[in-house]
Amino acid sequence: MIKVVLVGAGFIADLHLKAYLQVPDAQVVAVADVDARRAQQLAALAGGVRWATDYHEVLGLGDAVDICTPSASHAEVGMAAAALGKPLHVEKPFALSLADAERLLEAYARTGLPLMAGQTERFSLIGRTLKAVVDSGEIGRLVLARITRNHGHFWPGGWQGWQFDPAKSGGIFLHLGIHTLDLLLWLFDGAPRSIYAQTQKRASGEMEMSDYYQCVLKFQDERSAIAELSYALPRLGDTYRAAMLVGTAGSATYNSAHDSFLLDDSGPHFWDEGLGPPLVRQLAHFVECVQSGQQPLTTPAQIRTALRLALAADESARTGRVIEL
Numbered sequence: 001m002i003k004v005v006l007v008g009a010g011f012i013a014d015l016h017l018k019a020y021l022q023v024p025d026a027q028v029v030a031v032a033d034v035d036a037r038r039a040q041q042l043a044a045l046a047g048g049v050r051w052a053t054d055y056h057e058v059l060g061l062g063d064a065v066d067i068c069t070p071s072a073s074h075a076e077v078g079m080a081a082a083a084l085g086k087p088l089h090v091e092k093p094f095a096l097s098l099a100d101a102e103r104l105l106e107a108y109a110r111t112g113l114p115l116m117a118g119q120t121e122r123f124s125l126i127g128r129t130l131k132a133v134v135d136s137g138e139i140g141r142l143v144l145a146r147i148t149r150n151h152g153h154f155w156p157g158g159w160q161g162w163q164f165d166p167a168k169s170g171g172i173f174l175h176l177g178i179h180t181l182d183l184l185l186w187l188f189d190g191a192p193r194s195i196y197a198q199t200q201k202r203a204s205g206e207m208e209m210s211d212y213y214q215c216v217l218k219f220q221d222e223r224s225a226i227a228e229l230s231y232a233l234p235r236l237g238d239t240y241r242a243a244m245l246v247g248t249a250g251s252a253t254y255n256s257a258h259d260s261f262l263l264d265d266s267g268p269h270f271w272d273e274g275l276g277p278p279l280v281r282q283l284a285h286f287v288e289c290v291q292s293g294q295q296p297l298t299t300p301a302q303i304r305t306a307l308r309l310a311l312a313a314d315e316s317a318r319t320g321r322v323i324e325l
């Protein structure tokens with residue numbers, strides 16, 4: 001049984017706890033949150049386990065640490081987990097700066113302990129299916145990809161506070177876009193050469209953070225990808241996703257409109273599997289890595305490159321320039 005300490009007891013921590021409850025070899029043994037009410041509530045849901053408002057008090061109680069705090073604090077909490085020699089799962093984005101990411105990556109490189117980033121697309125049905133198509137060799141070598149990912153909007157009200165502040169969340173590319181960028185890195189399995197990105201505010205109005213982006217990503221050998229992501233569909237819960245993969249020997253497409261059109265009391269909208277099942281797969285993988293000592297699917301190099309790419313996309317959108325990597 002792998003005993004896990006959860007740091008942060010907000011939205012995603014609640015889903016992590018529900019996921020761990022479905023992983024046979026995992027048990028959440030303590031919860032920390034600066035907000036005592038949240039810590040206490042999640043600890044009660046975990047079966048009345050220990051809780052604290054200072055994570056230092058409980059960090060050593062388990063075999064592994066899972067960080068679910070706002071992104072700006074990931075590196076600090078992660079370094080404390082490294083100092084205690086605990087395998088670590090860090091929600092995405094891994095860090096808000098390359099300097100913070102390097103600190104944590106180096107600390108874990110020294111220990112050799114499993115270190116995983118919550119790059120959830122690798123555990124979604126769509127992401128895994130696209131990867132299986134590429135790995136099967138049926139379409140030959142991947143040369144072009146187009147990924148569209150649109151969700152119902154959180155603006156305003158669904159999120160309160162730090163997510164809207166680019167200084168705290170990193171803005172659209174780090175906070176949301178890293179999912180698609182990481183998926184593309186995984187599919188192409190190569191180093192990106194450049195990125196060009198543009199953003200829009202479709203539903204976030206006067207708020208500082210954009211809610212829509214388009215970007216063009218170039219890899220070595222003229223291979224390239226187009227990514228589009230929005231959290232500004234008119235209704236919360238709506239999902240529209242599409243993908244096109246073109247290889248040297250064939251192509252494959254996916255469109256959520258074909259397999260998941262849902263009509264309920266709120267009218268017609270698109271549906272996908274949500275975050276629950278992917279998180280069960282993601283955290284089961286983490287627990288398996290802790291048990292076996294194997295390195296997780298998100299390698300240190302890929303964690304670093306995904307972050308670099310998101311930061312470069314942000315720079316491109318701000319400056320209007322193509323950013324060479």
Ligand SMILES: NC(=O)c1ccc[n+]([C@@H]2O[C@H](COP(=O)([O-])OP(=O)(O)OC[C@H]3O[C@@H](n4cnc5c(N)ncnc54)[C@H](O)[C@@H]3O)[C@@H](O)[C@H]2O)c1
Pocket residue numbers: 007008009010011012013032033034035038053055068069070071073091092093118119120175275
């Ligand atoms: N993988 C995914 O698809 C996915 C989805 C949503 C969020 N996330 C990530 O999960 C993280 C948390 O997001 P959220 O939506 O749960 O946010 P949230 O605001 O709902 O929860 C964060 C919690 O952390 C607590 N906290 C803040 N600083 C702390 C500290 N120093 N020590 C202990 N607790 C602290 C807050 O009080 C809050 O309860 C973010 O990094 C976010 O990007 C990932």
